[in-house]
Amino acid sequence: MQTEIPDYQKGSGCAVKTLLKGGTVVSGSKTAAADVLMKDGKILAVEQEIDEADAKIIDVSGRLLFPGFIDAHTHFDLHVAGTVTADDFQSGTKAAIAGGTTMIIDFATQYQGESLHEALNNWHKKADGNASCDYGFHLAISDWNHSVSEELDTIISEGVTSFKLYMTYDEMYMADKKIYQILKRLKEAGGIAGVHCENKGIIEALVEEEKAKGNYSVHAHKMSRPAAVEAEAAGRLLKIAQVADCPVIIVHLSSEAGYKEILYARERGQEVYVETCPQYLIFNEDVYDLPGFEGSKYVISPTIKKESDRQRLWELLKTDQIQTVSTDHCSFTLSQKAAGRDDFTKIPNGMPGVEARPALMYSFGVKKNGLTVEQMCRFLSENPAKLYGVYPQKGVIAPGSDADIVVWNPETRWTMSVGNQVAHVDYCPFEGISVEGKAELVFLKGRLAAENGKVLVEKTGSYVARNRHMELAQWN
Numbered sequence: 447m448q449t450e451i452p453d454y455q456k457g458s459g460c461a462v463k464t465l466l467k468g469g470t471v472v473s474g475s476k477t478a479a480a481d482v483l484m485k486d487g488k489i490l491a492v493e494q495e496i497d498e499a500d501a502k503i504i505d506v507s508g509r510l511l512f513p514g515f516i517d518a519h520t521h522f523d524l525h526v527a528g529t530v531t532a533d534d535f536q537s538g539t540k541a542a543i544a545g546g547t548t549m550i551i552d553f554a555t556q557y558q559g560e561s562l563h564e565a566l567n568n569w570h571k572k573a574d575g576n577a578s579c580d581y582g583f584h585l586a587i588s589d590w591n592h593s594v595s596e597e598l599d600t601i602i603s604e605g606v607t608s609f610k611l612y613m614t615y616d617e618m619y620m621a622d623k624k625i626y627q628i629l630k631r632l633k634e635a636g637g638i639a640g641v642h643c644e645n646k647g648i649i650e651a652l653v654e655e656e657k658a659k660g661n662y663s664v665h666a667h668k669m670s671r672p673a674a675v676e677a678e679a680a681g682r683l684l685k686i687a688q689v690a691d692c693p694v695i696i697v698h699l700s701s702e703a704g705y706k707e708i709l710y711a712r713e714r715g716q717e718v719y720v721e722t723c724p725q726y727l728i729f730n731e732d733v734y735d736l737p738g739f740e741g742s743k744y745v746i747s748p749t750i751k752k753e754s755d756r757q758r759l760w761e762l763l764k765t766d767q768i769q770t771v772s773t774d775h776c777s778f779t780l781s782q783k784a785a786g787r788d789d790f791t792k793i794p795n796g797m798p799g800v801e802a803r804p805a806l807m808y809s810f811g812v813k814k815n816g817l818t819v820e821q822m823c824r825f826l827s828e829n830p831a832k833l834y835g836v837y838p839q840k841g842v843i844a845p846g847s848d849a850d851i852v853v854w855n856p857e858t859r860w861t862m863s864v865g866n867q868v869a870h871v872d873y874c875p876f877e878g879i880s881v882e883g884k885a886e887l888v889f890l891k892g893r894l895a896a897e898n899g900k901v902l903v904e905k906t907g908s909y910v911a912r913n914r915h916m917e918l919a920q921w922n
């Protein structure tokens with residue numbers, strides 16, 4: 447591509463009109479040849495042919511134009527498992543924008559004894575001024591009580607409209623009674639919860655069994671979290687949601703057994719939104735039997751499941767039974783992972799992905815598994831925008847929307863590697879994987895922020911206050 451990137455675009459201002467000419471604009475419902483005119487951070491016009499004498503023109507012929515991708519599941523600068531994630535907001539959002547993600551939604555986390563506002567303020571301190579893409583926050587609730595319940599209305603009015611509940615992990619565990627109470631209160635206040643579904647008791651018992659047998663390696667991580675662990679918790683959550691009469695989001699779905707519970711709930715008439723992640727679509731449980739300590743790179747929860755689960759997740763995407771694909775980016779360096787070399791339960795759980803997701807989904811989804819580009823747009827951009835209350839400000843290339851645009855080159859072939867990633871972590875879980883397609887130019891509110899995996903402009907991301915979720919019936 448012989449595009450001349452005008453100097454003004456690389457600086458801080460973007461008041462000059464920019465015209466993206468000759469590309470194919472992708473939405474969740476169609477693709478169409480169209481020119482896109484933007485100014486002052488917004489999209490001014492999307493038309494088949496725009497001639498604007500005073501605009502700077504960028505030739506994007508042969509390229510797909512996606513609305514900036516949204517990753518609704520990241521953990522940056524998170525203190526967990528006695529350490530802190532390798533990526534903070536500075537490196538994490540740079541990795542995001544490098545790959546074509548113009549907005550992330552991170553999990554502000556309430557620790558025991560804190561108010562929700564304390565948690566939210568803590569996350570603003572981590573993020574504000576450091577972000578190279580736009581960002582919002584979910585709030586992970588760990589300490590539910592009367593005063594926290596009272597805070598919900600103001601928290602929601604401040605643009606935090608989604609919440610996270612965990613059914614496992616000692617520090618975050620929420621019992622059934624409280625889950626019910628929270629869901630009911632969220633319904634009244636206009637919020638929605640995303641839930642980590644795993645049965646805490648079964649995991650604890652299986653971990654004890656593995657250790658009693660002398661199994662302390664990565665392989666035991668897989669053995670301690672079979673699909674039924676996810677399915678049991680998902681089924682229980684969905685029945686709690688049924689009694690609370692409340693929609694709910696199941697995050698990072700990893701198994702067919704888990705999906706069956708969702709199907710039953712949908713057949714009962716419940717509104718259930720489902721997220722999965724690239725790692726569950728690309729790998730199977732064999733990663734836990736890699737030689738040496740290699741498998742620690744993939745120690746995440748829920749675990750990566752069987753080959754049949756992986757294939758089923760693709761089918762569920764193809765038929766739009768799953769609504770979003772986000773990453774659960776929660777990165778740790780190899781030396782951090784090494785804390786669990788002699789005991790798998792001490793390996794910090796999580797892996798990077800925020801940078802790789804768009805290219806993985808184009809390459810494995812569109813090119814290899816029969817997803818349409820419109821579906822890719824839905825799963826990575828339009829649906830998260832609707833579910834998390836930022837549509838049509840984000841999630842669509844249309845007049846009035848933020849000029850967050852990814853100029854996608856479908857022809858670029860490249861190989862993922864730690865050597866060419868921006869994320870601040872010393873391994874790439876997708877090392878050596880050849881992919882097709884790349885974010886060639888990434889515009890954040892009209893400003894060229896990244897080009898071919900390199901970040902050009904840092905720290906121009908801003909906080910996005912979100913509205914309540916758009917109900918599924920209004921999505922089309």
Ligand SMILES: [Zn+2]
Nearest residue numbers: 519521774776
């Ligand atoms: Zn997570």
